[in-house]
Amino acid sequence: MDAMDVLVVGAGPAGLAVAGACARRGLATAVLDPGPDRPWTATYGMWSRELPDDLPAAVVAARAAGRAIARTEHRLGWEYAVLDVPALQSHLTAQADGVRFHTGRAVGSPQRGVVTLTDGSELRADVVIDAGGRWRPLAYSRAEVPAEQTAFGLVLDAETAAPLVSAGDALFMDWRPDHGETGWPTFLYVIPLGGGQVLVEETSLARRPGLPLSTLRRRLHARLAHHGIRAPETARSERVSFPVDQPRHDGVATVGFGAAAPLIHPASGFSVAGSLRLAPRVADAIAAHLPAGPEEALAAARDVVWSRSAQVVHRIRRIGLEALLRMPPDQIPGFFDVFFGLPEHHRWTYLTARDDVRGTLAAMGRLFGESDNRLRWHLVIPALRRRLPSNDQGPQRAETL
Template identity: 40%
Template sequence: MRATPDLVVLGLGPAGRAVAHRAAAAGLTVRAFDPAPDARWRRTFGLWADELPPWLPAGVVAAVSSPQVIARTRFDLRREYAVLDVDRLQDALSLDGVDVRADRAGRDGHGGAFVVDARGPAPSGTPDVPRQTAAGVLVPVGAHDELWMDWRVAPGVPDGAPASFLYAVRVSEDALLLEETCLAGAPALTVAALEARLRARLAARGVAAGELHERVDFPLLSPGPRRGDGWCGVGVRGTTLHPATGYSVAAALAFADDAVAALRAGRNPVSRGDVAAHRLREAGLRALLSMSPDEQRDFFDVFFGLPDRRVRAFLSARTPTTTNAAAMAAAFVAAPWGLRRRLARAVTPPASPRPARRR
């Protein structure tokens, strides 16, 4: 491989590996850095089935379901949700033709190569970065309803305690993942607290559950810019992790092909419009964090009652700014007055201090 590749990828998690895989398949020369490039992934990855890229083999889908949402009301999402076979996904994103180096590397020192930074969250230096946390168990299919979000309060949770919801989706032909989730918190509920809620919830419903299968704890934001001359971020360092939902795998897979097209055209794969749209989704996260537990349940009852196109627009981390803003505006208009005031305060940037007048 020549001394200076076309593309350098930092980090080989799902986002970085997808970019490296698609760029190499398209004929670009790619170098990738990761301290443990052969480490196997262990997390569960889900996405809407209609967002699956056509180049992924069908075998990467482990299960498909049509889950519902319960906030104050039960909603049929009218959309299939797919959970991926994580081993098959990783194998499908082969690194054939990629110069893989088992090492850490920064953004600098790569000659004229374009750099995609997929190293995961950057150190924040502060403990109050919003995070998503979850605790999950496996149960047989049929032991519980399939629900993408169940906001009903778990037994024993006192009034005013931080909210969490149950995520109950099919992960194979014979197994469901039941996961108690803190959508966003600063600080977030601990995995141990969520496990206690999950077991109380399932015991009240007569569902037997074994040992903990999955522990989730990741930041929804990472400090620093999203793009610059000769580089861009992806995942939590870029614009493909949705700060108000935590979902990212569909956007990361779609970004891989967009990145190849942009690099061939001499453009940065992350546009200024992408950054603006991401900032708007950050406003959605601020709004969520500002709500009381009851207000969160009220909000999701309003949100999932919106027209389907509005719900889809906001849930995607790839929606343009105008479409995303229209979805947020629709939720604002549909919300009761008290919740509107909360949303307005949360999404309005703080005013810059006025300079003191000279006397």
């Protein structure tokens, strides 16, 4: 086939969003995925304030006021939106009108503009975007032992879940150890799905390596029992596992996008909102610079995804992640009690503003100022030490820089 202007590897939300945005700007665009028509099964949520302006109302399945429980209860001050995933997929597919879809799996990019498939064939494009999710088929670097967010959830009817959340509420985090176990801390996440259904999920925010799903399943059932809830044996389950500390995408001739970039926020695991909002800007950059040449277009797209300020904020967030990974389990609820007690604008900036260096530093500074000395110590250590190899080895194995 003739070379395309843009080839996107990956047909998830990030991949379809950026492919559609490129096609609407007149760029000849193709998408490569092992199953481009495969239905999406994950649950996607975001803060309502982050919903793209052009996202149809029908794509939002439910909205709820967010709250969190650490040592005390906190109102977040903003709304949580849960997406209707089939509607989202239909919308983004319609937005990708004119995009060519190819079925196949990418295994590498041996040179700029060339993507090799498992069957030995090749696809060519001036600009290649790796939106392949956690697998990042065109990236070189990967974490040897990644820190992962893992979760096990069940879908219950709203009446059954009523002891946990009332109508119109979402429980972003509940760190109380109602599961009755000690050890690595986990929290309960409860969100409405619409249609009278609620997702209840036991979540490990981050651990290196990820906490086993069997542990999370056991804790969830114990927590539900603590609240007098018996889940039906027929309840639909959800299993979650993805890395939160992947290195920045370093494919020499490609630009990473979505979770492959990675755009995942290590403190929340969110990436879909950022991907949907960033896709038009990436497409604008490619369309504006491609007349000057593929290298210029690729560089412009990278600058949108990883501006200098975005790189700095990314580094600050990774230091925060390492702080959580090194923190003694009994300190985690206290940390989040301080965080959720911060003024709303500080919390909002840290959770959403990926290129606001000043605002992110201000939020971290306020967090440090509100913490006790023990917690301050655990916040400082990650900035002075190398990455903790594994939580199974313990912090004593980390090396000082």
